Amino acid sequence: MFVRGLKRKCFDGEEDIEGTLAGIKAIPSYNLQRQSLLDMSLVKLQLCHMLVEPNLCRSVLIANTVRQIQEEMTQDGTWQMINTQSTGQASLDRLVSTDILCRSSRDQAEGKHVPAYGTFNKDFESDQAQDSSETMSTASSVQAPRNLQSNVWEMESPQENKGNFQKSLDQIFETLENKSPNSVEDLFSEVDNSYYDLDTMLTGMMSNTKMGHCDSLETFSSPTNTASNSNCKSDLNDLDHIVEILVES
C-alpha cells in the first residue's frame, strides 16, 4: 500500500544520517518537511478506492493531520503553496526526510534531546547539530539556491490559498458523506460516473489517483486554482482530461 505519485521514500533515522554526512544535500528544513507531509496527506485523501467506500476513520485522521499542519503554517505565517511544475528536481527536494516531523516541534526549536527514544535517536540529534553548524559555515553553495527556489514557488497570497484549501477539505468530506444522494441530479451523476469508472478500469486506465466518485475533488485541482499544483495534481489534470474525452465521446 504505497502512496502513488511520490517520488521518493520517506526515510528515517540512520539512513538520514548517512544522507547528510554525504554532504550533498543540507538537512531539509522543518518547513520543507512539513510541506512534504502536507502533500503526502492530501494525496492520501484523494486516493479513493475504485469500487469500495473509503475508510472513514482513516480519512478523518488524515484530514485532521492536514488541518493541524495548516493551522501551524498559518500561525507561522509561512502559508504558501508551492508550485513544482517548473522542475522535477524541485519536487524531489521537497519530498525529503520528514523524520524531524516525527519528533515534537518544541524539540525542533530548542534542539534538545529527547531522552525517551533510545540511543540511536540521540546520535542522530548530535549529528544533526554538528551538520547544521557545518552547513552554516559552507552556507552559500547550499542555502542560496534553496531560497531562490522557494521564491519561485511562492505564487499566491496565503489568504487565497487557505480559502481554496479549506474548500477542498470540505469537498473531500462532502464526497465521503454524499454517498447517499439527496437529489435526482446527484443520483444520476453518480450513476453516470460509475459507468465510466468501470469502463476505464477495464481498459486499464486506472493508473493514478481518483476517479468518478471523488469527482467533487476535481475542483481541488481545477484550472482556477493554479497554485495548488504538485506533480501529483498535474497527473490528476491529465486524468481529468482523459475522463473529459470519454464523457464527450
Added chain:
Amino acid sequence: ADIISTVEFNYTGDLLATGDKGGRVVIFQREQETKSRPLSRGEYNVYSTFQSHEPEFDYLKSLEIEEKINKIRWLPQQNAAHFLLSTNDKTIKLWKISERDKRAEGYNLKDEDGRLREPFRVTELRVPTLKPMDLMVEASPRRTFANAHTYHINSISVNSDYATYLSADDLRINLWHLEVTNRSFNIVDIKPANMEELTEVITAAEFHPHHCNVFVYSSSKGTIRLCDMRSSALCDQHSKFFEEPEDPSSRSFFSEIISSISDVKFSHSGRYMMTRDYLSVKVWDLNMENRPVETYQVHEYLRSKLCSLYENDCIFDKFECCWNGSDSTIMTGSYNNFFRTFERNTRRDTTLEASRESSKPRAILKPRKVCTTGKRKKDEITVDSLDFNKKILHTAWHPTENIIAVAATNNLYLFQEKVN
C-alpha cells in the same frame, strides 16, 4: 486460504470461529481427550465451514460492499445448537450451527429418497425409526439484520441479558433484539449536522460483561465513553469519559493518529477495560477516568518510524487485544508476525513469533527480541528488518485455559501452555 479478519472463542472455549476476507466462517472444535489418543487433547480441528456473507453492490451509491467478516461474536449456548453473530460492513447475520447424527427412516408417506409414495401403495402404518448416520454439521442463517448502518460496522457486542446486542459503525451505535430484524434502536449518534465538521469517529464498542445497561465506545481521538442506557434513550451524553492527558513533550503531527483506539475490551471481571492504540495497550479502572492504571508499550521502537509508517499506511492498522481468563495477562499483536503478552502482576512481557519456521508442532516457542540500540545481539531482530506486511491484528485467548489463537494474515496458529 484467505486473509483472516476475525478470531473468537466461544464461551466454553470448545469452539473457535474465524472469519475471513472472502466472507467465509470456519469453526474449529477442540478434540476431546480420549484414551486412545492422549496427545490429541487440545487440538482443534475443522468443525464447520460456511459462506456467511457474499459481496454485494450498493446500486444507489455505486459502491461495492465487501464480504469481509469484520467481527464474530458467539451467543451463550442454550441448547444443543450453537449460535453466532457475524458481520461485514453493513449486515449482521445470526447463524445456527447444529449437529445431525441421526436420520429418520421408515416414513409412511415418503420413500427413502424423499419422493412421495402413492397413497394406494401405503398398505400399513409404521413408526419411523432413528438410525445413526455420519455426523453432519449444518450452518443455517436464522436472522439477517440489515439496512441499519450507513457507515462501516466495526463492532458487535452481545449483551449480558443474552437477548440484545449492539452494532457500531463509524458514527452510530444501534441496539438490536436478537429476535427482531426489522427494527433497531439508535443509541449513539455522533454524526455532525455538517459533515465538514467531522473530526472524530467511533472505532469500537462493547457491552459490559455483567451490567446489561452499560456499554463503552472508543474514538479516533483516543477517548472512551461509558454510557448507561437507563439515563436516556439516546446515549449521546456519556456517563463517564476516559481520556489520558497528552504529554506535551511528545506531541507531533502523528500524535492524534497514534492515539486512535483500535480496540476496547472489558476484563472478565468487569472492573477494568483495556484499550489498544497504535503503540501501546492501556488498562483502565472503570472508576478512574483521568488516566489508565497500567500502560504497556507494544513496540515503542516504531515511534521514530511514524513518518514511514504513515506513508505506507501501516499507521492505520487496527490491532486488537485480549484478556486471558483470569485477567492476569493481556495479549496483542505487532509486526513481523510478532505478538506480545504482558503479565500484569509481574510486569513481565514476552514477544513471540507466529511463523512456520518457529512453530513446529509441540515445539516450545522461543521468545523474540527487537533490537532498539545500535548493537544487535545474536537472535535479535533490528527494527529495519521487520516485515510490516506480516501483521498480527487478531488474537484470542481461551476463556479458561492458556490456549491462544493467533491469526497471521492467512494462517491461524494455536498455541498452548506446555503441561508437564
